[in-house]
Each structure stands twice: as structure tokens, then as C-alpha cells.
Amino acid sequence: MNQVTELPAPTPAPRAALSPALRSALAAAGEDRIFYDLAGIARRYTALRSELPGVAVRFAMKACPVDEVLVHLAALGAGFDAASPHEIAQALRTGVPADRVHYGNTVKSDRGIAEAYRLGIRDFATDSLPDVAAIAEHAPGARVFCRLATSGEGALWGLSRKFGCSAADAVRVLTAARDAGLTPAGLSVHVGSQQLTAGAWTAAFELLGGVLVELDRHGVRLDHVNLGGGLPALGYADRHGTALDPPLDEIFRAVRQGVDRLRRLHGGALDFVLEPGRHLVADQGAIRTHVYRLTSREQPDGEREHWLYLGCGKFNGLYEMDQVQYRLVFPTHPAAECVPAVVAGPTCDSDDTFPHGAATGLVQVPRAVASGDPVWILSSGAYAVSYLTQGFNGFDPLPYTVLTDGVTDGFADEFADGIADGTAQSAEPVARQNRICLGEALVNGEES
Numbered sequence: 001m002n003q004v005t006e007l008p009a010p011t012p013a014p015r016a017a018l019s020p021a022l023r024s025a026l027a028a029a030g031e032d033r034i035f036y037d038l039a040g041i042a043r044r045y046t047a048l049r050s051e052l053p054g055v056a057v058r059f060a061m062k063a064c065p066v067d068e069v070l071v072h073l074a075a076l077g078a079g080f081d082a083a084s085p086h087e088i089a090q091a092l093r094t095g096v097p098a099d100r101v102h103y104g105n106t107v108k109s110d111r112g113i114a115e116a117y118r119l120g121i122r123d124f125a126t127d128s129l130p131d132v133a134a135i136a137e138h139a140p141g142a143r144v145f146c147r148l149a150t151s152g153e154g155a156l157w158g159l160s161r162k163f164g165c166s167a168a169d170a171v172r173v174l175t176a177a178r179d180a181g182l183t184p185a186g187l188s189v190h191v192g193s194q195q196l197t198a199g200a201w202t203a204a205f206e207l208l209g210g211v212l213v214e215l216d217r218h219g220v221r222l223d224h225v226n227l228g229g230g231l232p233a234l235g236y237a238d239r240h241g242t243a244l245d246p247p248l249d250e251i252f253r254a255v256r257q258g259v260d261r262l263r264r265l266h267g268g269a270l271d272f273v274l275e276p277g278r279h280l281v282a283d284q285g286a287i288r289t290h291v292y293r294l295t296s297r298e299q300p301d302g303e304r305e306h307w308l309y310l311g312c313g314k315f316n317g318l319y320e321m322d323q324v325q326y327r328l329v330f331p332t333h334p335a336a337e338c339v340p341a342v343v344a345g346p347t348c349d350s351d352d353t354f355p356h357g358a359a360t361g362l363v364q365v366p367r368a369v370a371s372g373d374p375v376w377i378l379s380s381g382a383y384a385v386s387y388l389t390q391g392f393n394g395f396d397p398l399p400y401t402v403l404t405d406g407v408t409d410g411f412a413d414e415f416a417d418g419i420a421d422g423t424a425q426s427a428e429p430v431a432r433q434n435r436i437c438l439g440e441a442l443v444n445g446e447e448s
């Protein structure tokens with residue numbers, strides 16, 4: 001039988017620090033819960049705007065469809081990338097004008113297009129002739145932007161093939177839009193989520209430039225380019241447990257250069273839009289969960305493995321745990337003797353496990369942890385509340401709290417103004433808990 005061996009020292013700490021607001025909320029929490037640091041999200045937003053001046057931000061709502069977050073981003077000047085009528089309705093409830101919201105999903109039904117149009121949306125993503133025909137019928141006169149396919153190489157989630165079309169198709173799609181009485185307004189790309197290379201951005205700008213020139217030849221003059229999402233979080237580790245170190249400065253440089261180049265190529269006024277999701281919220285969210293059990297079991301191949309089972313996993317907050325490892329903190333076991341363990345969630349499902357394989361993907365876990373000990377899961381704010389399952393194996397969706405420490409006093413007014421349709425509940429001064437996320441209650445303007 002093999003003995004469990006100690007792993008080498010943990011890999012270098014990722015570049016995302018735990019904010020004081022998150023730290024104290026995690027420390028005070030008695031139950032499992034995800035916390036968002038609103039001031040931290042605002043700081044990321046402001047930093048992004050100063051790195052990419054002149055590029056408008058439309059937050060990709062699916063990364064964090066939490067009202068308080070959306071209202072605050074809207075108050076800072078952001079718009080929204082929405083992917084369904086429900087998301088559009090939620091975006092509009094922040095008080096943001098409809099022209100700062102677009103229907104960014106190329107996958108739409110006739111009914112969805114008509115509903116978005118009824119709600120005042122005039123900008124629609126597209127990538128095919130049937131979709132253009134449907135937009136012309138159900139959103140007459142609307143503006144469309146055509147999504148170009150990218151390879152997704154260099155990203156953790158490539159997003160390739162389901163969306164986007166070739167350069168030649170984009171010319172067909174946008175000229176057909178013009179002929180159908182729509183305004184061919186823009187082009188878009190998405191370089192893949194958690195894109196880790198600057199080269200992917202440079203390649204995307206090359207592609208965009210070629211199509212802009214070709215469209216010009218066809219007499220189609222666009223007014224904007226939508227650069228999609230893909231900007232990385234800074235606090236993840238990869239599947240092997242090595243801290244990811246995205247070259248953010250290089251990425252920003254590539255984007256700035258690309259924007260300049262496209263503006264020169266175009267020769268007229270060309271606006272730019274970015275749709276960040278995880279970059280704004282991932283490192284600003286953290287989960288407080290607890291230990292179910294640390295076990296040591298001999299596997300059929302004779303290997304003895306430690307497994308750490310937590311209260312939170314793939315189906316209640318960590319949907320992306322099959323691609324990335326999150327940094328764990330065991331606050332009641334500082335400087336403890338550790339064992340390398342596979343980390344898994346609480347359900348009776350083997351998918352509910354951090355990535356692991358022969359001697360990789362193991363996490364250093366204090367040998368003495370006991371059932372009930374708190375565990376903090378860092379950089380877990382993106383795609384957390386949006387990917388919660390409903391009662392999988394009887395586990396409730398993870399509740400959330402939005403921390404407003406350090407957010408200006410005006411926040412309460414912004415919130416009251418933004419959700420003026422009766423959906424807002426009275427809020428506690430420091431943290432707003434578990435307010436409405438998505439769904440019928442919001443769309444109908446009822447309290448949840």
C-alpha cells in the first residue's frame with residue numbers, strides 16, 4: 001500500500017488579494033454563503049476604464065446577475081450585455097437607458113426578439129441569415145452587429161463553434177441586414193473566456209480589420225465594434241493547482257493597439273464596446289463553506305487517497321470547478337501540517353470534484369480538519385449564483401450577501417431609484433442579503 005506523501009510547497013499565491021471587507025465577512029459568517037465586495041467590483045470597473053479609455057463597458061450579466069451589483073455598475077456608467085428577455089428586463093430595472101443594453105445572444109427565438117423590441121432594445125447580435133430575417137420581422141429597423149467566430153485558443157473556455165460566423169458570412173449577413181431595412185451597425189468577437197494570451201486579442205483585431213475593409217467595399221459603414229468578454233480573473237489556479245498568471249498588461253496593450261488600428265482603418269467615427277464578465281466579479285466574490293469530512297481511502301489500484309468533501313461544489317456555487325482550482329483558506333488551521341487531498345463537493349455525484357489526476361490537482365489540506373470547520377473559497381465570484389442548481393440531491397442554492405463597505409453613501413439612493421418598480425426591499429446598512437436574482441418575480445415586478 002502506498003503512503004500518502006507531502007506535496008512540495010504550494011504554488012505562488014495568485015495576484016488577487018482577499019479584500020478586508022471579504023475577509024471580515026467570511027470570518028463572521030456562521031453559515032455557508034457567497035459574499036460579493038461591491039467596492040472591489042467598482043475598483044475593477046474603474047481600473048478597466050482607465051486601462052482602456054474610450055471603450056464602453058457593458059457588463060455580461062450572466063457572470064453575476066445580482067441586482068445590487070448591476071445597479072451599482074449602472075450608476076458607474078456601465079451598460080449591459082443581456083442574453084434573454086429576462087436579463088433585459090433585469091438590466092432595465094437598474095434604471096439604465098435601453099440604449100445601454102443590447103441583446104448579445106445570437107441564439108434567439110422570434111418571441112424573444114419581439115419581447116426585447118417591446119422592452120425598447122434596438123441593438124441585436126446576429127450571426128446568420130435566418131436570424132437576420134427574424135430580427136427584420138420582429139424588430140423592424142433595429143441595429144444589428146455580427147459576431148465573428150474565433151478559435152477560442154488560449155482560453156480556458158473557448159466558446160467556439162456555437163456562435164459566430166466566418167468573415168465571408170459576416171459580409172453576407174450584414175448586407176442582408178441592410179437590404180432587410182435593418183441598420184448594419186457593428187461587428188463583435190469573443191476571444192474565449194479566461195483568455196490567457198494577448199495574441200488571441202491581436203488575432204481578433206486582424207480578423208475584425210479584414211471584415212471592416214471588405215464591408216466598406218460593399219458600401220456598409222459600421223459605427224461600432226464589440227470586443228466581447230474574455231478578460232481574465234487573476235485569482236484562479238489551473239487544473240494542476242498552479243496559479244494562473246494572466247498577462248493582463250500585455251492584453252490591455254494589445255487591445256489599445258487594436259482599437260487604434262481599427263479606428264485608422266475605418267477612417268470615421270468608430271465606437272468600441274467591451275463585455276467583461278468574470279474580470280469584474282470573479283476576484284471580488286468569495287464563498288464561506290465548511291468541511292463535511294476529510295477521508296483516507298484505498299482505491300482499487302491500491303493508491304491511498306485523501307479526499308476533502310466540502311459543503312459547496314459544482315452544483316451549489318462552483319460550477320466551473322472542473323476547469324479551475326480555487327484557492328482555499330482554512331482559517332481555523334493556520335500553519336497546520338497538511339496532506340494532499342482531492343477536493344470535492346457534497347453531492348452524490350462524481351462530477352462534483354476539483355480537477356485531479358495522477359499526483360496533480362491535489363490541494364494541501366490541514367490534516368486535522370474536522371467536520372464543520374469553516375473553509376473560504378477565494379475568487380469564486382463569477383458564474384456562481386447564475387449556475388446554481390435547484391435542489392440537486394436536496395442541496396439548496398447558495399445564498400449570497402453583497403457587502404457595501406466602502407461604497408459611497410449614495411448607493412442606497414441609487415438602489416432605491418434604480419429598482420423603483422417595487423421590487424426592492426429595505427436594506428440593511430452594511431450588507432444586502434439574498435435579494436432578487438432572476439426570474440418571474442422580477443419580470444412581474446413583484447417582491448420575491
Ligand SMILES: Cc1ncc(COP(=O)(O)O)c(C=O)c1O
Nearest residue numbers: 060193194229230275276277278
Ligand atoms: C456574448 C458574451 N459576452 C461576454 C461574455 C462574458 O465573458 P467573460 O466572463 O469571459 O468576460 C460572455 C460569456 O460567455 C458572452 O457569451
